[in-house]
Amino acid sequence: MLGIEGIEILFDQKDHGYTMLKCGPQREELLSLMQLLLREIDAREDGCEMVCQDLTEVLLVRIVRMASVSLRLTAPPAESKECATAKRYIDENYSESITLDKLAEIAHVNKYYLSHSFKNEYKVSPIDYLMKRRITEAKALLTSTDFSLTQIAEQIGFGSLAYFSKCFRKIEGTRPNEYRKSARQKSAQGTR
16 A cells, blocks of 8 residues: 555546556566665665655656556645744754743743644654754764764753763664764775
């Protein structure tokens, strides 16, 4: 079953609400693309969103070519202005000390309302989003610089190395130094 948010796949048969496609000779190619897409989703490595987007586009083009279907873009759900403001502030100021009170002040809403709305909108609390944003930056610094863990923790807004390490491990499932070592090993293997 294939469903993509923001895209409606229109089939000739309108009675069933679904259509089964016989892939024939394209079966292996489509299956291979789907497996690549699923592996990319499971791995969740840096840049996976872009790879998934591209693989999905290739899949859609192949399906449109082989079947009598057409695509129609549907409007994405409206993003709340308050949540978008808070998210943008986090993205631009992640290295600063950011509290829920500060985000609510910037968005001009009650902090409880913002927390609830943000979680509904992005499926994560504002503070968890901030932590994930910081860890994304930390991963980039770990792979592209020789900065110490303490320097990285300070640069991305953590007050202590211990708290940085704890958050990194919680989000990535590994310690920052282990992540750096693994990333360097993968890089060295890729250049061979």
